[in-house]
Amino acid sequence: MAWFWCCSKREKNKNGSSEVVGNGAKVHTASEMVESATATASASASKAGKGPSQGPVLIELFTSQGCTTSPSADLLISKLGRGDMQGLEVDVPVVVLAFHVDFWDYLGWKDPFSSSLWTVRQRAYSQALQQDSIYTPQVVVQGRAQCLGSNVDSVISLVRSAPRFTATDMQATVSKPSESTLQVSLSGPLRFKVDGYSLDVLVALYENDHVTDCTKGENKGRVLTNDFVVKGLEKACTVRDISARKTVTGKVTFNLWEGFSRNKCGLVLFFQNSSTMEIQGVQILTLPNNI
Template identity: 35%
Template sequence: MVELFTSQGCNSCPPADALLSDLAKRNDVVALAFHVDYWDYLGWRDTLASPENTARQTAYRNAMKGSMIYTPQVILNGRAQVNGNNAAAIRSGIARMSDAPGGLTVPVSITRLDGERIVIEAGSGPKPAAPVHLIIAYFDDKAIVPIKGGENSGRSIIYRNAVRDIETIGMWDGKPLRVEIPASELAKKKASGCAVLLQEVSDDSRLGPILGASMLRPPDISVIE
């Protein structure tokens, strides 16, 4: 699970955005971009940003006891942070976490049935010591944004898997879990796809390890096996 915190107003972010685009093509990676709003003061309001995305990054900082939030930043499996422009560290981190410990240990799937329902299933596992949320993230698989202000003024940048909305839709206690939502939620959220993850969330909203994740991509998007 790769989460990139990025901003259209940050001139250090385009290389990280391009890296996420490459990772989004992989079948073995759930890659999401969370656009934050704290660079908007530089003269360009990020068209994909939200306060909720900034709050998610802040929750990671609090959990990891960091001193600041920054862009571009990557969080791997909810467990480790890496500079978003350090491609070698990100790829090695993905390889290292592909096996336990640190990997996604709970099977999770998300499928679209009959064109009208999205079915989410999480398998069984050891009873968690901390609360585990079943979270769904709605994303836009491709957005081409002409930037007319700020540090990237004059550039047109392609953004992949930009999260439009994120919410908790259930809790997981170690037993198999199945949740159905209407497929119409995608249109309501102005999203073309969605991802689901099981994540430890403490009572004070600090974000912990991600135990499982899966992605429902638009039907016309091919991935690299």
């Protein structure tokens, strides 16, 4: 069984012709990206009218600087994450996370953001989605469907058809107990019932604005840009068989890195079925200005 593979540079669109994802991208600050994504989610929720508003769709990208076709997917995810929807025909709010895997590190260039933990997460999706291999760049939408991350049409199609769930409003208290740690305390109702299964409450810490001069490997000589790079993923708690109104509490602690800057980082809260890997809700958390 082939366990790892890397796609070719050109992908077939739904008309059967070949297309290449563009390399151009506007420059935005990290804070502008978060504000834009939050505004997009709020605007979409306001259009829902009566009844509970619906939350955003979670897009997870599994990528590597050691893969020749990942940079185009990285740029697409950055564009989606900062709310630059021009020409993409996305009419639902999205939240994006980029997980850099480590199985291409042996090709001559070690991705500075890669982690075996993210490879394990991708394998878990592979099993849940009944795949016989893992690859880059791969996009997983709401934990329920996957496609080639550089295929714009496929990514947009999965996003537009993905199930959405009642918007959550968990209250988060964010603090720095020390210069090297970030702590997030959560409290609030899920706003949906959990019956007969377990649900993990997870928090991801990501970082934007990475520019890497790649000097070795498959992307030698290229300048690579990466946003929404997951630096930590922690479980606040696991809930089972609870009502929609019951208050859930939890706490996570992240180890910070040298050069950590609040202006480059963001937090995402999401709820994941621990057996099926399906996402059941997503919420953007705000990093206080004094962090």
